[in-house]
Amino acid sequence: MSSVKNIAVYTDNATVHLMHLEAFLKQIKLHNITLNLKKCIFGKDEVKFINHVIGSRRKMMNPDRIATLFSKKIPETISWTKDLQSTFNLLKDRVRSNVVLYVVEIGKPFHLYCDSSDFAVGAVLCQVDNEGKERPGSFISQKLTETQKT
Numbered sequence: 050m051s052s053v054k055n056i057a058v059y060t061d062n063a064t065v066h067l068m069h070l071e072a073f074l075k076q077i078k079l080h081n082i083t084l085n086l087k088k089c090i091f092g093k094d095e096v097k098f099i100n101h102v103i104g105s106r107r108k109m110m111n112p113d114r115i116a117t118l119f120s121k122k123i124p125e126t127i128s129w130t131k132d133l134q135s136t137f138n139l140l141k142d143r144v145r146s147n148v149v150l151y152v153v154e155i156g157k158p159f160h161l162y163c164d165s166s167d168f169a170v171g172a173v174l175c176q177v178d179n180e181g182k183e184r185p186g187s188f189i190s191q192k193l194t195e196t197q198k199t
Contacts, residue, residue: 057098101150108150108186126168151176151184159186168193 058073060066070091077084090096095104100111119141127133153159153176160175160183171190175183 055099057096057103059103108152110144110150150188151178151186153186167198 058066058070060069093104095102097103097111097113101108102111153174157176160177161172162175163170163172165171169190169192171188173185173189174187175185178184
């Protein structure tokens with residue numbers, strides 16, 4: 050038996066949303082899938098979903114998740130200076146300022162920026178909005194395991 054932890058049905062039009070929700074629930078019933086109604090959320094303008102708060106044509110990091118981002122120890126392999134601390138503090142302030150993520154549009158081109166070091170990798174997925182500004186749609190980062198480092 051397999052399980053799915055997170056599923057979202059999103060539409061920016063209430064009438065169309067009800068049609069999508071009905072079609073989704075019919076598929077659930079057709080395939081004998083059960084939902085835990087205590088964990089289901091219906092008809093919300095904004096919801097917490099996979100480390101984000103999503104709704105009203107915007108997506109931002111979950112404030113609960115932001116609080117834990119910087120609670121980890123500083124790696125011993127970095128020579129920590131006042132300049133690094135200042136830059137780190139600026140980065141924390143920017144992340145805490147609740148960067149609103151752009152809701153990407155399927156069919157429009159994406160820009161993917163990647164970076165790596167000896168101990169981590171990261172990427173940002175962007176898309177140009179209707180005003181010609183490049184907007185972040187998603188961020189990802191991961192510390193490398195000892196096996197991945199070699």
